Amino acid sequence: MDESSFRQLWRSFATLIREHKDELNELDAAIGDADHGSNMDRGLTKVVDALEASPEGSLRADAKLVGMTLMGTVGGASGALWGSAMLKFAAALPDAPTVSWADFVAALDAFVQALAQRGKATVGDKTMMDVFIPMVDELQTALTAGEPPFDTVRSHAREYSERTYDMVAKRGRAAYLGERSVGHVDPGSRSSALWFEALGAVGP
Ligand SMILES: [Mg+2]
Numbered sequence: 001m002d003e004s005s006f007r008q009l010w011r012s013f014a015t016l017i018r019e020h021k022d023e024l025n026e027l028d029a030a031i032g033d034a035d036h037g038s039n040m041d042r043g044l045t046k047v048v049d050a051l052e053a054s055p056e057g058s059l060r061a062d063a064k065l066v067g068m069t070l071m072g073t074v075g076g077a078s079g080a081l082w083g084s085a086m087l088k089f090a091a092a093l094p095d096a097p098t099v100s101w102a103d104f105v106a107a108l109d110a111f112v113q114a115l116a117q118r119g120k121a122t123v124g125d126k127t128m129m130d131v132f133i134p135m136v137d138e139l140q141t142a143l144t145a146g147e148p149p150f151d152t153v154r155s156h157a158r159e160y161s162e163r164t165y166d167m168v169a170k171r172g173r174a175a176y177l178g179e180r181s182v183g184h185v186d187p188g189s190r191s192s193a194l195w196f197e198a199l200g201a202v203g204p
Contacts, residue, residue: 002098005202006059007051010066012198014044020194027187031174036078036187043074043082059099063090063107077172078188081119081128088114101149105139112136125170126181128188131160135196150200157196161189 017024017040024037050069051062063086071083092110094103112132121127123134135157142149162185169181172188 001059001101001104001202003056003059003062006062008202009198010044010047010051010062012201013195014041014048016194016198017041017044017191020190024187024191027185027190030184031169031177031181032187033076033173035075036191039075039078040191043070043079046073056097058093058095058097060090060093060095063087063093066090077119078128078191081115081188084118085111085114102143105136105143105149108136108139119171121171124167126164126167126174126186126189127169127171128186128192130164130167130186131157131189131192131196134160153196154200157193161185161193164189 017037021037021041024040025034026037028034028036047066047069050065054062054065067083067086067090069083070086071079073079074082089107089111092107093099099107112129115129115132116122119127119129121129123130135153138156139149139153142151164186165184166182167186168179169175169177169186174181174186
């Protein structure tokens with residue numbers, strides 16, 4: 001992936017978040033505090049502005065800028081999770097204008113490990129991890145098998161997000177609802193699926 005594709009990924013994600021802002025707020029209203037769409041929209045708008053204002057250099061520098069921006073502008077747990085994990089993603093990337101898919105997926109693995117460390121959530125807890133863990137697993141499997149990783153990201157992220165509908169929330173504000181959290185898609189998993197949709201859209 002080259003730097004212009006990486007920047008396009010964040011522009012696409014910002015556009016998708018904007019388009020789904022109300023939906024994300026409504027999902028969060030059901031099991032949280034109704035601001036996930038607005039929070040992510042505010043953060044991604046700042047990310048696009050920050051990237052625009054920054055001269056091209058490397059994906060690593062861009063990823064660091066994205067992480068710092070998200071951490072400073074997205075409220076709630078999502079800002080800290082996305083922000084800190086993006087900084088780990090940046091640190092795991094080679095400092096180059098173009099990175100291989102293997103390097104990109106390895107950095108995504110570092111992203112997931114950072115999420116796990118900070119959020120203490122795993123698959124089945126009704127969080128963004130229900131999308132990120134299986135998606136990164138699938139990307140790693142596709143790479144090992146020599147298959148195009150984009151087929152995976154296009155087709156499965158939404159499905160993993162939908163699976164959170166039947167789950168009992170174990171982390172975050174939604175966990176206070178216990179069984180009453182069942183019957184709602186987790187908003188963090190939904191926005192994470194949109195990120196993979198954006199990733200799929202910049203692919204070859
Ligand atoms: Mg919220």
